[in-house]
Amino acid sequence: MRSYILSFWNVLDPLYYLLTRLEYIDRHSGIFRVRLTKYKGRTVILSDGTLIKKNDKLVKIHLHNSRILSELQYVPCSVRRGRTIFKRIFKSMPTLAEYIHNHKNSNEIKGAIGITMLHKGAEKLGFEIIQPCNMFYRLFKSMSQFPIFLLSSGRPKTLKIPDTYYLFISKEKLLQTYQKLTEEDIKYRDQ
Template sequence: MEKKFVLTVMLVIVLYTVLPWILTRMFGIGVFRRGSGAREIAFTFDDGPDPVYTPQLLELLGKYGVKGTFFVLGSKAEAHPELILRIHQEGHLIGVHNYNHRSNWLMLPWSVSRRQVERSAGIIESITGVRPVYYRPPWGIINLCDYLLRKRYTIVLWSVMVQDWRSNVGKERMKSVLLKQIREGSIVLLHDSGDTFGADKDAPGHMLQALEEVFGELSPQSYRYVRIDELTVSPSVVRFTKRMLVKVWMCWERSFVKVMQVKPVDAANTLLQLRITEYRGKQAILLTDGEQIQQGDRIAELHLDNNLLYRLGATSSSSVHLAIQLVRRTELLMPQIIRLLQTDPAYKDVKGLYGISIIHRGTKKLGFTVLDLPKGAFSFATRLYLRFLLYMVHPQGKERLKLKSELLVPKIIAISRKELMSRYIAQP
């Protein structure tokens, strides 16, 4: 039991930290890190505003007619509102870089969203009258739950980094790297403050010297220096990102099915998959037929074949069409589930079917009881996962997440063995 607990904790940590790092830093999934417009460059500046270096940077940007993007810390914006106002009035874009310069891996989801991002956005809005919609987490590190922030913020990383927070890199090295790596659509990461963890206090001075020389050498090439909100994003880039996300996700799905021993009810119609396990919920589930599923009862846990679900979603003309296909396939599988209950020794003491799903409309007609999930961390994590799944497989996933968010609540769906037997007759 102790080993299983340790493995569960390790899996949670990997999902919360390592998986988002792979998706964002290796594949660029869910984040914006490069534009596609001809001759466009976006210079971005983190960790400010700084009372010494930010005014010097603004003078330099004004001299060369460059519009930049500043990802500021809420605590510093609070301490230096005059600099925030100046950045805004001079036509630069302001984004959020958390309230404190702290890694999102070391914070709980609500701490990042409410205490770091929303608090900082509120401070900036109170100064400029404009609420930020762009967000860059410290060190470019996000946790799994930060994907929920994408409803309100675009998460921005970078394509060019010169380690300008270190003094020993020096002006010449910074300049050389910038000139070699800058391309059309580049998002350049720089820092106008050196007082965060791991940075040198005098490093921004070297950055300013290097940047002035870079501006002098790039200008004849007619690059356009634009804010993040002015960078062109190609629709093909968006499609490529989703394709990569699908590949990574399906790889994860295959691993999950194998490790958890999830098996399809029918090899020819794999929509419904089952896993024999014990019900671990603290609260008993009271079903409409009077039966109860209590902690420790053996159940057949319901899972959907997400690979098939994705294919159905991609070929469905609408959400209604997709829902009809799911209901029809489920109805066809019910007699086979009964056959398993009657003939398979592994199912002899299974009390019923149990699952959690956003796609629960119409399940009552099939005999299922539909119940709310108890509030808490599990409910929050489940909602995040299922919303992500809906985005992946639904024909209008992204739009549906925006327009129907109040309806996207995961529910418990369960049906007793007795109800199954009374409703469906197994075919010989």
């Protein structure tokens, strides 16, 4: 059943890509698709002092879920699936740093943002986890991401819908942590 859903999803994914105005930052091996956005949430102060307020420019990160789920389809253990996702994101972070650094609006971009219910390990990557204030927005995002949760978690012990969180990383922290990371550094940290 899962393989049929993934096949259907892979057919719909190009349409989703077009409708959301996403762009690849590395079409071949990366798992991020991004777009420039204006932040619409409450004011947030990140741990490095970066102030993010309404209408600030951020790069919104979307994981290429159909690619990830296709890769994880035959990974039986949920712990191993989580580690695989973590490694794929870690390997894509230098490309995200390079994308923001070279963006024509780089001076205006405050950082990157994602929204997810699969946030374990995000702090190790440098993200800060903050729950959106608006209850209706959280509910909408939780409902829209629930199919991804079901497909990525194997056989969940409960059908409780997990909470949804923002993941923030400031541009300075992203560049400082990932801009100079080499392939050798990434391979070393994988071990």
